[in-house]
Amino acid sequence: MTVSPATDAFLELRDLRIHFPTDDGLVKSVDGLSYRLDRGKTLGIVGESGSGKSVTSLGVLGLHNRRNAQVSGEIWLDGLELVSAPEDVVRGLRGKKMAMIFQDPLSAMHPYYTIGNQIIEAYRIHNKVSKSVARKHAIDMLGRVGIPQPDRRVDDYPHEFSGGMRQRAMIAMALSCDPELLIADEPTTALDVTVQAQILDLMRDLQREFDSALIIITHDLGVVAELSDDILVMYGGKCIEYGSTDDIFYNPEHPYTWGLLGSMPRLDREPTDRLQPIKGTPPSLINVPPGCAFSPRCPYGSRTGGLSTGEVPELTESRGGHKVRCHMPPAERRSIWESDVKPMLETT
Amino acid sequence: MSEHPDMLLSVKDLSKHFPITTGLLKRQVGAVKAVDGVSFDVVKGETLGVVGESGCGKTTTGRLITRLIEPTAGKVVFEGEDITHMSQSRLRPLRRDMQMIFQDPYSSLNPRHTVGTIVGAPFRIQGIKTEHGIKRAVQDILSLVGLNPEHYNRYPHEFSGGQRQRIGIARTLALKPKLIIADEPVSALDVSIQAQVVNLLEDLQNELGLTYVVIAHDLSVVRHISDRVAVMYLGKVVEIGGRKSLYSSPLHPYTNALLSAVPIPDPANRTGRERIRLQGDVPSPLNPPPACRFHTRCWKAQEVCKTVEPVLTELASGHQVACHFPENMPVLETTAPAENTTA
Secondary structure, eight states: OOOOOOOSSSEEEEEEEEEEEETTEEEEEEEEEEEEEOTTOEEEEEOOTTSSHHHHHHHHTTOSOTTTOEEEEEEEETTEEOSSSOHHHHHHHBTTTEEEEOSOHHHHSOTTSOHHHHHHHHHHHHSOOOHHHHHHHHHHHHHHTTOSSHHHHTTOOGGGSOHHHHHHHHHHHHHTTOOSEEEEESTTTTSOHHHHHHHHHHHHHHHHHHTOEEEEEESOHHHHHHHOSEEEEEETTEEEEEEEHHHHHHSOOSHHHHHHHHHSOOTTSOOOSSOOOOOSOOOOSSSOOSSSTTGGGOTTGGGGTTHHHHSOOOEEEEETTEEEEOSSOHHHHHHHIIIIIHHHHHHO | OOOOTTEEEEEEEEEEEEEEEETTTTEEEEEEEEEEEEEEEEETTOEEEEEOOTTSSHHHHHHHHTTSSOOSEEEEEETTEEOTTOOHHHHHHHHTTEEEEOSOTTTSSOTTSOHHHHHHHHHHHHTOOOTTHHHHHHHHHHHHTTOOGGGGGOOGGGSOHHHHHHHHHHHHHTTOOSEEEEESSSTTSOHHHHHHHHHHHHHHHHHHTOEEEEEESOHHHHHHHOSEEEEEETTEEEEEEEHHHHHHSOOSHHHHHHHHHSOOSOGGGGTTOOOOOOOSOOOOTTSOOSSSTTTTTOTTOOHHHHHSOOOOEEEETTEEEOOSSOSSHHHHHHHSOSTTSOO
16 A cells, blocks of 8 residues: 555656566556646657557556556556555546546447447446436437437437447547546547548647646657647657657657657648658567667757667756657757757757 | 640549448439549649548549549540540559559558569569569669668568558659659658658659659648649648649638647747637538538638638639638739739
């Protein structure tokens, strides 16, 4: 049992570790992650596949099977510690206190039950109401997320909805009990851009209305730029950079974040001749490179005098809440950004 | 359109209707008009990007060009030869010149074959003798796409997604094709790997003088690699033009809406950026709206859009649009001196 006092933050993760023992070795999907999030705020979690971003959020909801996942650390949600809490307590919180929007609505919904039934089920678990009241509420929610003719579509099965509508129905389901914490895992990745824009608008409006805390997990830097207050960049199961959205986009300090920004072709800039990719591939989570996990791909590793491959860097505060996990001193990082990286990103 | 001397591929009124049948007798009750009268030309050495949302027929178009599926109507002319109805045996030698890169690097490589077998297959199928044997030729190609030639005997599962996509590209390049159809070549890859593969495609084009038709839904990737871009909506090309003019002054309202829907990775854009919000989803291609197919979602739609189908018209040099009320017209009228505005 943990004895640390509850924090004033609505959600706080302290040194969360989620490891999976496998035949090939221990997979350290999340390895010492800490962050906090207040009500009404949006946190964007960015990273490539295998960086541990989805595993973290499943961990917050307590959806890992304790038999094959080793979870340690602390998750404080509104004064309650979740890692050590019994399963039925966490189950009681899911849906009402915290909810999740999954990436692929077709596999997240039950194909044999109507959309309406699935919303009603969740609503009635947390609210002692009759079926007909719950049904009215489900129709209401579907209307709120912009499903046309919700009173008729409520009896449709998931396969009868288009991709964009299914994602809306998922959002309706997640929001049906007014959760205070909403986690959206790649909510728009499977959607077309015009529908993505609608869904992002919808999430922004609903968050404002419910004043909930929102975590949005994505690999699309455009999506986090639109929605987030703060951004957390993950790499190899660790947070490597954390800061306000402006910090991350205008004064990023980690070479990996620079690499991400250089990899993307951008519509808002003149077309470049060449993209600036990050060399190599993301690390295996079983054999994480020694020292800094990014060191094999980092163009500045040699500047640390061997530190980068010898020692795991700490996440340290650079300035004003902006934290970076890098061996290079902050002043050096800033000067590389100002003199090398930024001009390259802007002129090319 | 006038014949260009360097024309490599020309597609005219290409259509593919997938029949919907019912009952024991397979009575046809309808058709999915996946591609419905698409025309465009591709000149040697250029890259044509084809963009559109899911279900707009871009993948079907790619498959029709390579004759992986048979068109319902229209024709495909490759190097001056009509290949639309060519028999498979006559088509086979032509396949050397026309190759495809597939979207999913996991399902497009046979898991039971080694990299050597996969990349060497085109030589064996086409019965091509190479100077120093197939193995040597394969290893040369592997190093060309940035893979280690020693990986010749490995199996696909030993590689990451980006490396697998390189194996797919190596196989495509084996016979030095003239035209490569790339169907979503990078969409299954992580951002940092995407950039590597995009750069590789560009390098190979410069080195080998390849011509690409790149099919993708990502508008920023398409702008990065294309010389010209075609925008598709529900089986039709609604706009086609040079990359610069299409992205800076899109003529079709749909193109404009697509571009404005892309989230921009710059927090400053959050406020003050004018957004066009389309309502609803793309209608079903089973029952596409009559006349202009975009009229159900278009904010400029008027009566004529529901009754008369707009045809692709050249409004600026090399820039065609199928719309009754094109966007960005005042700009064109004021800046372009009378010449070239109609053709």
